[in-house]
Amino acid sequence: MAFLPAAPVLLPEYAGLEDLVGALRAACVDAVTWLVKEAGDTVQVVAPPPDPANASRGVGVSVGTRLAAHLTAVAGFGGRVEAADGASLGSAVLVFGNGSARRGEKAPGHFDERASAFDETTLGALVRGEPAALAGLDDELGVELLADGIAGLRGLGRALAGSPVAASTLYADDPFGVQYWVVTWECGS
Amino acid sequence: MTLKLGRHEFDDDATLMMAIVNRTPDSFYDKGATWAEDRAFDRVAQVVGEGAEIVDIGGIKAAPGAEIDAEEEKRRVVDFVARVRSAYPDLVISVDTWRAEVGSAVCEAGADLLNDAWGGADPGLARVAAEHDVALVCTHTGGVPPRTRPHRIEYADVVADAIASTVGQAERAVALGVDRRSVVIDPAHDFGKNTFHSLEVTRRLGEMTATGWPVLVSLSNKDFVGETLDRPVGERLLGTLAATAVCASAGARIYRVHEVPETRQVVDMAWSIAGRRRPRRVVRGLA
Numbered sequence: 103m104a105f106l107p108a109a110p111v112l113l114p115e116y117a118g119l120e121d122l123v124g125a126l127r128a129a130c131v132d133a134v135t136w137l138v139k140e141a142g143d144t145v146q147v148v149a150p151p152p153d154p155a156n157a158s159r160g161v162g163v164s165v166g167t168r169l170a171a172h173l174t175a176v177a178g179f180g181g182r183v184e185a186a187d188g189a190s191l192g193s194a195v196l197v198f199g200n201g202s203a204r205r206g207e208k209a210p211g212h213f214d215e216r217a218s219a220f221d222e223t224t225l226g227a228l229v230r231g232e233p234a235a236l237a238g239l240d241d242e243l244g245v246e247l248l249a250d251g252i253a254g255l256r257g258l259g260r261a262l263a264g265s266p267v268a269a270s271t272l273y274a275d276d277p278f279g280v281q282y283w284v285v286t287w288e289c290g291s
Numbered sequence: 292m293t294l295k296l297g298r299h300e301f302d303d304d305a306t307l308m309m310a311i312v313n314r315t316p317d318s319f320y321d322k323g324a325t326w327a328e329d330r331a332f333d334r335v336a337q338v339v340g341e342g343a344e345i346v347d348i349g350g351i352k353a354a355p356g357a358e359i360d361a362e363e364e365k366r367r368v369v370d371f372v373a374r375v376r377s378a379y380p381d382l383v384i385s386v387d388t389w390r391a392e393v394g395s396a397v398c399e400a401g402a403d404l405l406n407d408a409w410g411g412a413d414p415g416l417a418r419v420a421a422e423h424d425v426a427l428v429c430t431h432t433g434g435v436p437p438r439t440r441p442h443r444i445e446y447a448d449v450v451a452d453a454i455a456s457t458v459g460q461a462e463r464a465v466a467l468g469v470d471r472r473s474v475v476i477d478p479a480h481d482f483g484k485n486t487f488h489s490l491e492v493t494r495r496l497g498e499m500t501a502t503g504w505p506v507l508v509s510l511s512n513k514d515f516v517g518e519t520l521d522r523p524v525g526e527r528l529l530g531t532l533a534a535t536a537v538c539a540s541a542g543a544r545i546y547r548v549h550e551v552p553e554t555r556q557v558v559d560m561a562w563s564i565a566g567r568r569r570p571r572r573v574v575r576g577l578a
Contacts, residue, residue, distance in 0.1 A: 111577040118573040203578065210578055278578035 104133040107200035107282040108166040108250050129273035129284035138179040141194035146186035149198040150251045166198030199251020201281025209279025211248040221281040228285040231267030233259040266290040295472040296383045296426045297403020306558050309345035309547040310338035314367040318352045320512050341551040349387035355438050361392045369396045376401030389437050391415030398423035409437040411460050421468030428475045429460035433483030441483050449488045450495045453478045461504050477507040481515050489515035493534050500542035508538045509547035536561045
């Protein structure tokens with residue numbers, strides 16, 4: 103599986119003349135390209151639901167869902183891309199989420215002194231390949247810190263409890279005061 | 292459609308800055324500041340540095356004045372074109388002339404574009420453009436002779452007249468062998484027009500762009516701006532830029548200007564508002 107940020111700046115409809123996230127975008131494409139090689143005919147997507155306020159304004163499809171469609175197309179994947187149903191997890195899963203958006207004075211959510219420690223815990227669990235640590239993340243604190251997709255990470259952590267994981271980190275940085283990561287997990291059974 | 296200006300090609304959504312370079316002692320705006328050849332060459336360096344894609348070199352001011360014959364016009368521009376060609380191989384060189392004889396000489400020296408600012412006064416100029424495979428600007432003057440001011444000129448419909456005239460010249464040029472991708476039309480603000488006419492062609496410029504021919508506008512510091520705002524030459528930049536924004540919204544492709552960076556910003560902004568250009572660096576609200 104691959105863990106990617108649900109950042110709208112990665113969507114083609116929000117591209118500028120200059121790409122401000124070239125390294126992040128390249129890492130996302132590398133991760134998805136790796137993922138779809140072993141995907142069979144289906145890629146599953148775990149993405150935070152559409153923001154309720156955006157949904158009330160008529161935007162009913164989440165950024166993660168749109169990014170999954172975009173990135174799998176860029177990777178040349180021709181199969182199905184569908185939401186994971188929770189009951190059965192396939193071999194190819196895209197998991198969207200990111201750390202806090204309160205990492206500095208100029209961050210989207212301004213500065214919160216708790217952000218750094220929270221992100222260290224989350225990123226550490228991903229980078230070291232520790233499902234149990236994901237399962238133990240504080241979802242409520244994540245919401246307060248504008249971290250996205252923490253509930254999904256918790257669910258995955260529970261589902262993969264006990265599995266051996268080989269993790270690979272392709273990107274980890276916070277260029278706009280938002281913690282991003284691109285991490286792949288190869289899970290044993 | 293791709294725009295082909297001599298040896299250069301541009302995408303069909305590109306906007307281009309054409310910087311005015313006068314080799315004249317008496318043009319209205321710079322009053323001879325670049326009359327000396329080295330000063331004109333400095334002006335080219337300046338506008339290239341500012342991002343202009345085109346320079347428009349002129350040897351005769353538009354307004355009435357001392358008679359300049361073809362020999363003197365050639366003395367002013369031909370060697371200068373060759374010098375600019377040699378120094379700036381990637382620059383589009385336009386020459387503002389109505390004379391076929393001058394057009395032919397500057398094409399030999401490396402010009403890419405003939406800016407026929409007097410609306411086909413010399414019918415041989417389009418033939419020269421075809422022979423040298425350079426581009427041609429077809430302008431509307433209402434039929435007035437070169438270097439005359441409009442005097443009591445009226446139109447039932449100035450925009451219809453401008454379209455009929457410029458499109459007619461464009462089709463004729465293509466029939467004579469000019470590449471269809473190399474023909475540009477220009478309503479020619481203030482040429483054969485009073486201020487009301489120039490305001491109307493600005494307001495209705497979309498009718499000209501709707502013809503499908505790429506449109507050039509030459510608005511810079513002109514009298515219609517001055518009269519509209521009651522501002523002398525030297526205080527017309529804001530009015531020029533307001534007119535520029537309107538023309539950019541309507542889809543004008545080439546802007547003949549004195550002030551390159553200011554015009555570039557206005558055109559980029561209007562072009563992005565119109566949805567034809569992406570913003571340069573975007574992350575606010577999207578991180």
